Amino acid sequence: MKGRKNRYEWMIALRFLLKGKGQTLLIILGIAVGVAVQFFLASLIGGLQISLIDNTVGSAPHILILPADRIARALNDSTAKSDNRKVLYEERTEIYSWQQYVDDLKKDPRILHAAPAANGSGFIERGVSIVPVFVKGLTADGMDIYKIKEKTVAGIPDPASDSALLGQSIADRLTLSIGDKFYLRNNKGDQVFLRVGAIFDLGAAAGNELVVVSMDMVRNFFAIEGVSVIEVQVKDVFKSETIAREYGRQYERVKLESWQEKNRELLTALSSQSASSNTIQFFVIVSISLGIASVLAIAAVQKQRQLGILKAMGTTNRSASKIFVIQGFLLGSVGSVFGVAFGLLLAYGFLAGTGAPFGFEINARTLLTPIGLALLASIIASTIPARRAAKLSPIEVIRNG
Amino acid sequence: MADMILKTRDLNKTYFGKVDTPVLFNINIEIVRGSFTALIGPSGSGKSTLLNCLGLLDPQTSGEIDFDGKTIAAQNVNELADFRNAHIGFIFQFHYLLPEYTAYENILLPCWIRGGKPAPETGREALRIMERIGIEKLKAKAISELSGGQQQRVSIARALINKPKLIFADEPTGNLDRESGHTVLDLMSELNRESNITMVMVTHDREVALRADYIYELVDGRLCKYLDVKKIGKTAAALAIEDRTCTIDQ
Numbered sequence: 001m002k003g004r005k006n007r008y009e010w011m012i013a014l015r016f017l018l019k020g021k022g023q024t025l026l027i028i029l030g031i032a033v034g035v036a037v038q039f040f041l042a043s044l045i046g047g048l049q050i051s052l053i054d055n056t057v058g059s060a061p062h063i064l065i066l067p068a069d070r071i072a073r074a075l076n077d078s079t080a081k082s083d084n085r086k087v088l089y090e091e092r093t094e095i096y097s098w099q100q101y102v103d104d105l106k107k108d109p110r111i112l113h114a115a116p117a118a119n120g121s122g123f124i125e126r127g128v129s130i131v132p133v134f135v136k137g138l139t140a141d142g143m144d145i146y147k148i149k150e151k152t153v154a155g156i157p158d159p160a161s162d163s164a165l166l167g168q169s170i171a172d173r174l175t176l177s178i179g180d181k182f183y184l185r186n187n188k189g190d191q192v193f194l195r196v197g198a199i200f201d202l203g204a205a206a207g208n209e210l211v212v213v214s215m216d217m218v219r220n221f222f223a224i225e226g227v228s229v230i231e232v233q234v235k236d237v238f239k240s241e242t243i244a245r246e247y248g249r250q251y252e253r254v255k256l257e258s259w260q261e262k263n264r265e266l267l268t269a270l271s272s273q274s275a276s277s278n279t280i281q282f283f284v285i286v287s288i289s290l291g292i293a294s295v296l297a298i299a300a301v302q303k304q305r306q307l308g309i310l311k312a313m314g315t316t317n318r319s320a321s322k323i324f325v326i327q328g329f330l331l332g333s334v335g336s337v338f339g340v341a342f343g344l345l346l347a348y349g350f351l352a353g354t355g356a357p358f359g360f361e362i363n364a365r366t367l368l369t370p371i372g373l374a375l376l377a378s379i380i381a382s383t384i385p386a387r388r389a390a391k392l393s394p395i396e397v398i399r400n401g
Numbered sequence: 402m403a404d405m406i407l408k409t410r411d412l413n414k415t416y417f418g419k420v421d422t423p424v425l426f427n428i429n430i431e432i433v434r435g436s437f438t439a440l441i442g443p444s445g446s447g448k449s450t451l452l453n454c455l456g457l458l459d460p461q462t463s464g465e466i467d468f469d470g471k472t473i474a475a476q477n478v479n480e481l482a483d484f485r486n487a488h489i490g491f492i493f494q495f496h497y498l499l500p501e502y503t504a505y506e507n508i509l510l511p512c513w514i515r516g517g518k519p520a521p522e523t524g525r526e527a528l529r530i531m532e533r534i535g536i537e538k539l540k541a542k543a544i545s546e547l548s549g550g551q552q553q554r555v556s557i558a559r560a561l562i563n564k565p566k567l568i569f570a571d572e573p574t575g576n577l578d579r580e581s582g583h584t585v586l587d588l589m590s591e592l593n594r595e596s597n598i599t600m601v602m603v604t605h606d607r608e609v610a611l612r613a614d615y616i617y618e619l620v621d622g623r624l625c626k627y628l629d630v631k632k633i634g635k636t637a638a639a640l641a642i643e644d645r646t647c648t649i650d651q
Contacts, residue, residue, distance in 0.1 A: 008513035314486020
């Protein structure tokens with residue numbers, strides 16, 4: 001019986017809303033605007049942050065595993081004369097047991113790619129100019145970290161023995177295009193003859209200065225026995241610091257650096273941006289709630305006579321308050337659905353109008369959060385008139401006409 | 402002894418406020434099942450308050466009400482609401498229909514409150530009552546489109562729909578012109594005879610009161626007279642009403 005009773009409260013709530021069309025439309029519009037603003041802000045800021053993070057670390061390693069231990073080396077005679085230290089500590093520049101690390105890291109489901117890389121500094125000689133370059137030797141996995149395949153603007157991104165992949169800036173500076181040949185020199189004066197296989201654009205300035213060749217070629221050419229670094233890309237970029245710390249405790253002979261350590265300022269900017277956007281969204285919610293509460297409070301006064309009659313006919317206090325909570329729910333749900341639709345329009349309009357270089361983050365979270373919050377706010381706001389409706393005595397209405 | 406549907410014992414009602422206002426004093430009345438009873442008295446005599454107490458809309462300050470042999474004692478407001486819905490119909494001076502609904506929908510509202518969407522046979526019953534009352538053509542009309550008499554007939558139909566044991570009417574003709582008033586009263590007495598529903602009506606119109614089987618008169622919150630119209634006849638009843646002296650000593 002109680003279950004069946006529910007329907008009449010819905011029926012009455014709906015009728016009250018439909019009969020007060022102007023008022024209902026106004027409050028739905030109010031909720032819709034609030035939800036639209038909230039959705040727009042959340043997806044705009046979300047999109048902006050994703051695009052910023054993607055530009056910064058999307059096509060770069062998130063964790064670097066670098067050689068850390070220093071090895072003691074005896075001084076030879078000639079140096080010993082001029083240096084009064086007994087022992088010289090030499091920084092290691094290579095990781096020898098890299099294969100073990102890579103195998104271990106690849107087992108972790110949080111890690112997307114783990115690849116060794118060999119780095120070297122060299123010079124490109126072309127005509128009369130000699131330009132210093134940073135040479136990076138990558139494996140196929142390493143290429144995936146830098147998303148070189150996707151970011152290739154010309155040529156075929158396959159570093160064979162005699163071909164090199166060039167960043168856009170370095171290629172432009174040396175006026176090198178696909179198929180062109182050049183000499184690469186190392187610090188010992190050795191040189192190798194390479195052909196431009198592909199040109200890529202990583203978006204970031206540093207990335208576009210790279211000369212990428214196969215790892216084996218770099219190891220041979222720069223006489224590296226191990227690898228220079230193990231580069232790791234994780235699934236959730238924000239977890240990389242935790243992951244780095246975790247592995248840092250396990251791996252004693254290497255040091256781990258996460259992208260966050262190098263990008264503190266960016267992270268601070270992002271978090272303050274989030275905080276200000278959350279503050280705005282919070283006040284939007286507060287104003288929606290106040291709007292709904294005031295409209296429903298007025299409605300409760302307006303419908304006092306009807307409520308008194310319904311109560312005389314047997315409507316319980318609980319049902320009387322339910323009528324208003326249902327109205328709050330209906331206003332909230334219709335308003336927020338319109339709001340999200342309006343927000344989507346606003347977002348697409350904004351993108352089309354400004355040609356912003358980033359997308360909106362539109363997903364279940366940005367869509368459902370404002371809907372959920374508006375619904376919650378509507379229901380909470382409706383408890384004020386609901387309480388009033390529950391308290392109303394039918395006799396007040398009947399005695400006072 | 403006659404079968405009583407409603408009985409009060411020492412019913413008192415005081416409105417508490419800055420100044421406490423006692424309105425009813427030790428009211429002991431009995432309503433015969435299936436009868437038509439009128440509560441009369443001058444303005445401010447407490448007859449509407451008594452009706453609201455009897456109708457379980459306004460709780461008495463002290464005293465007891467027996468409804469159909471059971472004492473309605475200290476029930477909570479929600480239980481009383483369910484009880485009113487199931488057993489009591491109301492007709493007020495101002496029709497108190499909901500303007501958001503059509504005539505037909507208003508009649509069905511007590512059924513909605515009782516158990517959700519009314520069954521098709523309840524809908525047919527509503528139509529049958531509308532036909533009986535002569536308002537079947539007003540089915541889809543908005544309340545604002547109806548005349549006073551039509552509105553009052555819709556509220557009579559609404560009072561009947563849940564097949565109550567008792568109908569309380571507070572000045573049902575008070576707001577109507579003479580002709581509409583007569584139609585409404587005729588209808589009420591006919592329904593009382595046809596369906597054996599007990600009716601208790603408040604009126605200050607002595608002519609209207611003489612249509613009832615029994616008359617209680619209130620003066621200053623106290624019972625003053627009790628008349629069995631059938632027994633003493635209308636003429637004697639009319640004379641008794643005119644007489645200012647109270648026959649019930651309190």
